Amino acid sequence: MTTVDTPRGRKSGRRITFYVALAVFAQESTWNFYDAQVPPLLREHVGSAAVIGLLMGMDNVLGLFIQPWIGNRSDNTRTRWGRRIPYLAVGMPIAAVLFATIPLASSLPALIALMFAYALVANSFKPLGEALLPDFIRPERRSRANAAVKIASSLTIIVSALISTFLVDSHPKLAFSVPSVLMLVSAAVLVWRVRDSTSRAYREAVAEDREPAREDTPKPRMRDILRDIAGDTDRTRLLVILAILLFGAAWAASRSLITNYGIEALGLSRGGAGGLTLPSGVAFLLAAYPLALLSERIGRVRVMAMGATVFVVSLTIGTLLHTPTATIVALCVAAIGAAGFVINGAVVLWNLAPSSRVLGTYTALYTVGWATGGFLGPAVVGGMVDVTGWRLMPIDAALLAVFALGAVVRIELLRRRSSSEAGVAL
Structure with missing residues (x-):
């Protein structure tokens, strides 16, 4: 995927855009459903709206610290799979399992522990799916690719609403499994079809690492x-x-x-x-x-x-x-x-x-x-x-x-x- 200016390059660009959109769609499906349906679970144990709001804001606080760290760590990772896919391949399945177990919590401490674990893991790969896009897509074509990703992200609001409408009342625990399955499928497709070690940005980063002027300098912190x-x-x-x-x-x-x-x-x-x-x-x-x-x-x-x-x-x-x-x-x-x-x-x-x-x-x-x-x-x-x-x-x-x-x-x-x-x- 060296260019998007040739017909072959444009086809490759559309393909990677689809995979990135799929990854973001799966991630945001869980986040939107989390925001919609975890507060009612907390309401069963907590009467204070302020406490519920505080607990629901926990993922944002974790994200402020974890996301920049993982973004930088992935930038400095070099494997045959690339620098993003290894983290997505591990993080997405773990987050999916944790998300599916949230409604199974029978006490407030257990619920908070599962919420924390899910937020910790999900934040640890949240920026990496989107980071694949500039890795593969040239600067002049990134707006249209990012538009497709934002459309996929916006559609998750509708998906969350549909799951809430048709499943939550009758099968509240099963409802959490639907976004989890979407994430598992997305992770499988990414691992099967994408190796960001072939991306233009990854190859450029490796080439920069090998420059004589950089060989003895630490990686960007x-x-x-x-x-x-x-x-x-x-x-x-x-x-x-x-x-x-x-x-x-x-x-x-x-x-x-x-x-x-x-x-x-x-x-x-x-x-x-x-x-x-x-x-x-x-x-x-x-x-x-x-x-x-x-x-x-x-x-x-x-x-x-x-x-x-x-x-x-x-x-x-x-x-x-x-x-x-x-x-x-x-x-x-x-x-x-x-x-x-x-x-x-x-x-x-x-x-x-x-x-x-x-x-x-x-x-x-x-x-x-x-x-x-x-x-x-x-x-x-x-x-x-x-x-x-x-x-x-x-x-x-x-x-x-x-x-x-x-x-x-x-x-x-x-x-x-x-x-x-x-x-x-x-």
Whole structure:
């Protein structure tokens, strides 16, 4: 898989994109079902919503530390299978088994132990499936490949809802086995069909290792990579991570708080308010791939800026019009804008990586930035709602996106001024 510019290379690119999408689909299926159905299990043992929320946030805290570490460790791994597949081959089956046993816990300590074990193992390979994409796909084609992966990830929300609808009430323990089986099948397919030792990035990393100037130097460490990003006078990479965190916060807040907004501000029933986001999910899926093609034509940073702008304007107009129909339309348009940002955030960060030796670490920095935003966003916007009221909640979420837009605009200005980024596919 040396290129994606020839017909054979494009076919190989589509093939690896499918396998990466399959891996991400399997992983996110378990995570989405975990978020939907583990809280009711905790509710059987714990009466405090705050304690339940704290326990449910445990996986995010673990991810902040584990994901960058495993991304960096995989970057420095050299085997005949490659540097990502060995961890996926071991981690995915173990996580699948642990996930299936969660509903079998008969006490709170046992449930917490299984939750911790699953979160520990699942976080240990979470960024590695996505890291396969920049390993195989050339920079100029990564947006369309990442769009396919994001579509697969978004579909898991529907899968989780379907499992909850048809299995949870009648077979609550069996329901957890469905995502587990999906993960086992995905792991088997990956191990059978993919060897990332054949990827362009892996071969480049091995070639760099063998350069005389690098033979006696240590492999890139996490703290050295972070120091390089923080100390870079250009600030582009730091701004990209900041923009990802801020937009992730805005997106998470706009999704997680919309049901309460519908109830409190629009006067809808719980069911009606919960359905406000369904059309926007479809809009995201339909817009992702065309926006990826547009990104490759006019530039990824430009599409990210356009997407953030559309997100802000649509939520603002929807708030001002203040009707259920206007809210649904605004959420749909905002989702299209979000798609333009989301499919390109990781790609821009990958393309700014100084070497193929650190792509796994950069993938982990993206996932941590996005997850941190997802963790902080609802809390920050919730605090703003306490001050401004539910009536202005979408505008409160849009305000976070304004800061993300500012970071993206700054990135574009830096890119135009700097000649050092010449040839980088941004």
